[in-house]
Amino acid sequence: MRAIDSENSKRRRVMCCHLCQFKRTVSLVVGAILMLHTCARLDGLHQVMSAVTNEHASFLNTFYRNSEASNLLRPPQRLRRIAHESVQPTYDYAVFWQDALTDALANNRTLTDDGKWDHSPNQLECPKVYIYNLSSRFQDVDAHKIANRQYVFGSAEEGWNSTLWQTIQHHIGVILHHRLQLPGNCYATEDPAQADLFFVPLLLKSKKASDWVRKCQQLEGKSIDDLLAELTFLNESTACQHFFVFPKGHYSSDHCKSWFYDPLPIFNHSLRLAYSHVPGKAEDEDLMYFRERSKTPQIDALHHPHLTSVPYPSNLHHWGTGEIPQNSSVAYNSTIPWDEVNHANGTETNDTMTWHESNQADRISPNLTMPWDETNHADRTVLMSFVGRFDHGDVPVRQQIQKQCQGIYQDPSICSVPSDIQRRSSLPSQGILIKGKSIFCLEPAGDSPWRKSISDSITFGCIPVLFHEMTDDVAPWHWGHWKKQGRVLVDRQAFVEGRIDLYRLLSTIPPQLQTLMQQTLSRFARQFQYSLTDDPGRDGIHTILEGLRNEMLESKRQGLCRSKNVVD
Numbered sequence: 001m002r003a004i005d006s007e008n009s010k011r012r013r014v015m016c017c018h019l020c021q022f023k024r025t026v027s028l029v030v031g032a033i034l035m036l037h038t039c040a041r042l043d044g045l046h047q048v049m050s051a052v053t054n055e056h057a058s059f060l061n062t063f064y065r066n067s068e069a070s071n072l073l074r075p076p077q078r079l080r081r082i083a084h085e086s087v088q089p090t091y092d093y094a095v096f097w098q099d100a101l102t103d104a105l106a107n108n109r110t111l112t113d114d115g116k117w118d119h120s121p122n123q124l125e126c127p128k129v130y131i132y133n134l135s136s137r138f139q140d141v142d143a144h145k146i147a148n149r150q151y152v153f154g155s156a157e158e159g160w161n162s163t164l165w166q167t168i169q170h171h172i173g174v175i176l177h178h179r180l181q182l183p184g185n186c187y188a189t190e191d192p193a194q195a196d197l198f199f200v201p202l203l204l205k206s207k208k209a210s211d212w213v214r215k216c217q218q219l220e221g222k223s224i225d226d227l228l229a230e231l232t233f234l235n236e237s238t239a240c241q242h243f244f245v246f247p248k249g250h251y252s253s254d255h256c257k258s259w260f261y262d263p264l265p266i267f268n269h270s271l272r273l274a275y276s277h278v279p280g281k282a283e284d285e286d287l288m289y290f291r292e293r294s295k296t297p298q299i300d301a302l303h304h305p306h307l308t309s310v311p312y313p314s315n316l317h318h319w320g321t322g323e324i325p326q327n328s329s330v331a332y333n334s335t336i337p338w339d340e341v342n343h344a345n346g347t348e349t350n351d352t353m354t355w356h357e358s359n360q361a362d363r364i365s366p367n368l369t370m371p372w373d374e375t376n377h378a379d380r381t382v383l384m385s386f387v388g389r390f391d392h393g394d395v396p397v398r399q400q401i402q403k404q405c406q407g408i409y410q411d412p413s414i415c416s417v418p419s420d421i422q423r424r425s426s427l428p429s430q431g432i433l434i435k436g437k438s439i440f441c442l443e444p445a446g447d448s449p450w451r452k453s454i455s456d457s458i459t460f461g462c463i464p465v466l467f468h469e470m471t472d473d474v475a476p477w478h479w480g481h482w483k484k485q486g487r488v489l490v491d492r493q494a495f496v497e498g499r500i501d502l503y504r505l506l507s508t509i510p511p512q513l514q515t516l517m518q519q520t521l522s523r524f525a526r527q528f529q530y531s532l533t534d535d536p537g538r539d540g541i542h543t544i545l546e547g548l549r550n551e552m553l554e555s556k557r558q559g560l561c562r563s564k565n566v567v568d
Contacts, residue, residue: 124537126186127549130195173204173245216256240561243271250274277309312452320535385416385438394445435460477547486520
């Protein structure tokens with residue numbers, strides 16, 4: 001009998017212990033819920049619940065399976081659900097950042113021994129480019145428009161020392177043509193024998209997809225023969241030196257046969273530029289909406305030989321080393337938005353000068369401070385921002401951003417999102433100025449995995465946060481050697497499943513890594529934008545031409561074209 005009494009007493013003590021532990025757990029849960037309603041800066045409910053220890057959470061899962069405990073007062077269903085969610089697999093933010101820091105520091109090609117960027121000047125050489133003067137059948141932007149800076153870069157806008165322009169995102173070909181036509185630029189040559197590259201400015205005008213179909217279909221048959229007749233320096237030796245620009249995603253070029261898609265043998269080794277390239281991960285099912293446009297990457301690569309993606313134009317355009325208009329506020333030591341000291345400031349000027357007016361301009365080389373300089377990053381008051389819509393592109397990622405930013409944080413200093421953004425080919429700069437105040441800029445995939453917003457973020461000195469490897473693959477010439485030091489790549493699946501909280505992730509970046517990323521943008525952001533005037537060795541135009549020349553030399557090394565530069 002004493003043994004039975006002792007056993008009952010022991011079970012009562014265990015039960016009392018369970019009840020005490022349950023009361024402690026419920027108190028913690030209730031306290032966490034109250035915090036959720038009173039705290040202004042939150043990580044989200046599941047992060048608040050992390051205050052409940054694993055021991056308490058595990059207790060709730062085992063306590064109710066006990067046959068005797070099941071007769072006791074059970075907590076509400078909501079509390080049981082919260083406790084269950086708190087023991088779901090969690091994301092290890094510390095490991096994420098340790099891996100990111102390790103990858104960043106491992107890139108010894110661009111880092112010096114002390115971990116800072118080596119700013120020593122490089123010996124630069126401008127690739128020489130011969131530009132074909134095509135007839136109006138093939139060149140749908142006339143010479144007057146090519147010469148007009150406002151047509152090429154869009155409407156000049158107030159702020160940032162006349163470097164803000166409402167640039168049409170499909171104007172990369174027009175911008176390149178404009179820059180190569182500027183008087184005195186270091187790239188263009190009229191001597192084909194001296195040319196490293198031959199630019200074929202074919203159909204550069206910004207067009208809708210339906211207009212591209214119509215225009216390209218008109219080039220079939222005899223028109224292609226006529227085009228070949230105008231390319232007087234094209235032969236088996238120089239084919240590797242010729243290049244085309246398709247100012248849209250490459251997947252829109254299916255009707256541009258014989259020259260961009262399924263090229264003729266003479267064009268097979270010519271070089272191609274577009275805003276996208278052939279996806280490299282055929283097994284990846286994340287972006288099925290885009291996979292419909294590129295179902296078989298291996299075959300697609302054969303249709304688009306020698307294709308390289310380049311950045312969309314940003315709304316920021318440095319003045320370069322060429323002329324500065326006399327009526328501009330740009331002074332010798334003035335700043336533009338990627339310089340760190342400038343993220344909260346800007347001057348109000350407006351300039352629409354074309355090169356025909358450049359004789360009235362001062363030909364000076366201002367030492368402009370860029371908006372990415374370290375002294376400016378301290379003025380960034382927003383942790384992260386997103387510019388775009390939630391109803392297109394990679395919708396699962398965009399809706400999760402909306403859920404966290406608008407539904408959980410509800411604090412524009414944590415996450416700033418637009419109230420309404422219209423889909424259009426050019427966006428007023430007022431809609432993207434938030435990037436200059438943000439530490440991180442969220443860049444989910446758009447209609448394709450690549451988007452103009454990445455260029456705007458980088459040139460505003462804002463660290464881009466990507467959500468897919470295909471987005472990360474864009475523009476290899478422009479940031480392939482430094483992107484691990486200048487961007488954050490989030491695990492898309494974990495984010496869509498709700499296992500990654502952006503506030504908890506981005507607010508815990510190691511200071512060493514954040515500093516390194518901002519230093520990286522300070523050095524390289526200029527080459528992610530296209531300057532208004534000649535800017536050898538510094539801007540995106542130079543990077544494109546240098547990349548084309550390197551690609552051409554590699555093709556010749558492989559014997560795809562005769563190594564000797566012969567113009568027949």
